[in-house]
Amino acid sequence: MNLTTMTEFITNIGNYHWSVWVSLIIFIGFGVRGYERGMARELIGLGFLVLSFTVAWLFYIDLSGHPIITWMSLSLQSNMAIAFGVIFVLVEAAKMVLYKVIAMASKISEPCTLNKSFLVGFLLIATAVFNYYIDVIFDFNFIEIMATSNFFHSMTSFAIMFFAFIGFFVTLSKLFKRPISTSYPCFLSAFIQGILNTLSALDDKLNATNISGGDNYIFGAIIGLIKGFAFIILMILILQSIDTISQGYFWAESQSSLGVFQDVVTSIKLELSQHLLFIKND
Known part of the structure; x- marks a missing residue:
């Protein structure tokens, strides 16, 4: 050329x-x-x-x-x-x-390290669902006084439900002596381990490691x-x-x-x- x-x-x-x-x-x-x-x-x-x-x-x-x-x-x-x-x-x-x-x-070997993060995420999702479908809390007079707009109604309702859920799970953890911590034994260890095992198996399949x-x-x-x-x-x-x-x-x-x-x-x-x-x- x-x-x-x-x-x-x-x-x-x-x-x-x-x-x-x-x-x-x-x-x-x-x-x-x-x-x-x-x-x-x-x-x-x-x-x-x-x-x-x-x-x-x-x-x-x-x-x-x-x-x-x-x-x-x-x-x-x-x-x-x-x-x-x-x-x-x-x-x-x-x-x-x-x-x-x-x-x-797939890189996590200890399920309890995710205990708090997983629980907070679960509570946020559960609170959002309840807050969307259940509006009974809006009938409380003290919320009507505190929050004068729909936005603040929703935020106040969300906050009350979220802390109520936290109190409920803390009570359960103390009742069954399963602490909400990052050390074993923890409250959601069996559940989180099951999810980790499933995700690890998915990692092998989706990434075709074999x-x-x-x-x-x-x-x-x-x-x-x-x-x-x-x-x-x-x-x-x-x-x-x-x-x-x-x-x-x-x-x-x-x-x-x-x-x-x-x-x-x-x-x-x-x-x-x-x-x-x-x-x-x-």
């Missing part, structure tokens, strides 16, 4: 639209990550990707009418597209949190590229359906530069528009 050809090659690369670079980085990133994780883990990840898509498909219409979406005063189609994207991202984020929790739990080999990593890279391709296609479909983005000059430029990704989107839009109401079939 002579100097002129090399210069032309570099010039052509420099002329690529920014959207092409973003797409390539995402695509290659998924492939590299797939190679590092291996085929088994990537198949599990692909399953989670399908799950995220399914959950978003089932609930995006309901979320599109919620004030957290409609405050932007966009079209109904744009609201549905944003709602779909939000649900998809949240499910994927929940998957990442699940992996982190499982990884942390599978290795060259083919495992090669096929992992292939599945990673498939996931990356699907993610880019979904991203284009969502962005095309949001008015403030699709009507922008920068998006019109990027559409002509996305090449094979845009061709695939065009070929599947007609079919998908029958199932996903936010997709524009024009």
Whole structure:
């Protein structure tokens, strides 16, 4: 390759639209990550990707009418597209949190170290549930005097219930002589140990720790590229359906530069528009 050809090659690369670079980085990133994780883990990840898509498909219409979406005063189609994207991202984020929790739990050998943290978390969740479904406490006159707005009503109710639950569990721990501490024996040791054992088993399954080999990593890279391709296609479909983005000059430029990704989107839009109401079939 002579100097002129090399210069032309570099010039052509420099002329690529920014959207092409973003797409390539995402695509290659998924492939590299797939190679590092291996085929088994990537198949599990692909399953989670399908799950995220399914959950978003089932609930995006309901979320599109919620004030957290409609405050932007966009079209109904744009609201549905944003709602779909939000649900998809949240499910994927929940998957990442699940992996982190499982990884942390697999390294814990003493269940009592989580005793206080687990109990406080449980009490917070229980209090929130009771506070939402049971509003008997709002009938107490002293709360009406102390809290004059719905917000302070709710906060006061939550605080009273939370401390009531704490008092209840402290009484139980003293009654059964099982202290709420980080040393053994502790109040929730058996329960926490059961959860840790379950999470440890999940860690082995989700991370496919018993599978290795060259083919495992090669096929992992292939599945990673498939996931990356699907993610880019979904991203284009969502962005095309949001008015403030699709009507922008920068998006019109990027559409002509996305090449094979845009061709695939065009070929599947007609079919998908029958199932996903936010997709524009024009």
